[in-house]
Amino acid sequence: MNIIIFLLIGAVAGWLAGTFMKGGGFGLLGNIVVGIVGAIIGGFVFGLLSISANGLIGSIITATLGAVLLLYIVKLVKKA
Secondary structure, rough: OOHHHHHHHHHHHHHHHHHHHHHHOHHHHHHHHHHHHHHHHHHHHHOOOOOOHHHHHHHHHHHHHHHHHHHHHHHHHOOO
16 A cells, blocks of 8 residues: 555656646656655755655655756756
């Protein structure tokens, strides 16, 4: 059951980040991948800043902010 929740959080976070950064998502699989990588990045950044986000909403916020950061970095690298 935990893996399903993990994938759903990744899908929601990836879709939200795609909506914020480019106006749309990346498809289900793309949203999940972006969201999961975003969760890793967000957890790392929040840990460095000593910020704790608990619960389902906190996980979605952490993953979304990490995914937005990921998409921003990818956008910068593509321009260079």
